[in-house]
Amino acid sequence: MTPPYRYLEEIATADVAFEARGATLEEMFLAAADATLNTMVEEIGTVAPRERRAFSLAADALDLLLFELLQELVYLKDAERLLLRVRDLRIEETGAGYRLHAEAYGETIDPGRHPLLADVKAVTLHRLVVERTPDGWRAVVVLDV
């Protein structure tokens, strides 16, 4: 099986770029969320599902919907000091674009148990791509760290 995400070296010298893949749009979004978490924490398996957060987000295009999801995780990292993995995700088309419902589980940052990497400052629109591939979906995202 192809790993659901990989980091790209050639795009961002000073920052972090990754490619996420999935058989479905939802799987690809989950992979992108994990890639974002993995930019901040060395082993995402160390993040235990102690807390739950549910949220809905909307955007008029799929790439912007992914931007909103990742940005929400970055927001919760600072606002509530939570490291989160998105477990359940539903994406639907609306008249004005797309909406997603997500449930995320995780816990408060504990540098003792979560070996930390770089703090993600923001999700950027730089070269942001969400596209269909012959075997599913693919996204490229650049994070400002």
Add this chain to the structure above:
Amino acid sequence: MSVPKDLRRISDTVWEIPVSHKAGMLVPARVFATETLLSEFDDGVFEQITNVATLPGIVGHACCMPDGHWGYGFPIGGLAAMDPDHGVISPGGIGFDINCGMRLCLTTLTYGEVQPRLRTLVDRLAGRVPAGVGAEGTVRVSRDDFREALEQGARWAVKRGYGWKEDLERTEEEGCLRGADASRVSEKAVDRGYRQIGTLGSGNHYLEIQVARAENIFDPETARAFGIVLPDQVVVMFHCGSRGFGHQVATDYLRVFAAAMRGKYRIHVPDRELACAPFLSTEGQDYFAAMKCAVNMSFVNRQVILHRIREVFSEVFGKDPKDLGMRQVYDVSHNTAKIERHVFEGKPRELLVHRKGATRAFGPGMPGLPDVYRKTGQPVIVGGSMETGSYLLAGVDTGACTFFTTAHGSGRAMSRTAARKRYRGRQLQEEMEERGIYVRTASWSGLAEEAGAAYKNVDDVVEATERAGLSRRVVRLLPVGNVKG
């Protein structure tokens, strides 16, 4: 790297790309670099600086500093001055870490006095100035207090006992951009920021104990005016920004601008990160007022960190910080847009100057400088990598060609992933300690990413700024202790 074919050499260190290079360019683009640095630039720099040259209202040249590299929209090291009446403001010309900047504090201690207590100092600084992912600060404020801080800047901190009055006059804009309006920032931005006052952040943010060795003083007279008077004098330099608050302000307005640009203003730009709106529009003015809040948050953050540094030195040496000579030299901003008065085409004019990963460097006698630096020009603090060294420069008269702007650091040359593959954090720490640099980090991998070899040579960068007439060298500072975010 491929240099554009139509790049023309203007002088020893100035290179120009003409408006014919790309459709839509309104002014030529200028790159300030030595031949060596130019050959090391990534392709993104040329693509992006020529994109900047297409922004409505840009005047003079779109400029890139010698430490320039690929960024979002603007390159890092990018400079663009706009006509405020007819031009745009672009969040991409400022960056996500609004008013990320540098501050330098003196001591009257020598390396000989500090060396035996170096570990204690670094360990205590690491404890007192929280760093890393999601770190919380040590200043507890309510959300309302935080909004007050956003509008008042460093003055807010000094009023509460974090620092000295004279710190304010030794800070760019006296630590407060007037016109900051907290009602223009989102609740989400406040949520992210109000518990982060006094935190360093991560990535390339750091706090460093440095030594000014006699052989590294380029201009003894200016060095003395800046407070470097002793052999092997110890100083403390740090680099940090507006934390989650500023990042959220930038994100919020990127969204607003992207939508307004498509629908309302029908401005077409070659890159979504170049999102912009007319400066005098509602969106432009709202962003400007919110961005100023982030600029001020960053001044508050550095003011509190300076206070913590003074506390730690005071405890370790059992003396009042004043008796340890812990005066601030200066505080400079990297990522801002400001209305400044410059002489352009022979006439004084107000311009909206975007600096992204670039430092203001006012020359001698310019308004806006405190009396103490009127003769010398503005102190410019340039951070190098944690292994190699940093610089204190001074602004010069000839800086008018870049609206008095110079480089901000050494600029990354190697990607973070590549650096992590090549270096190991713990091993790097040991090697640095053998060379007399004691480093503490919030992240081992993060330490590896900041290895000296991942950066351009800071000596080349500052030399290029001097040869190009943007700033001049005063002192080179060597690291001996480092807290890495």
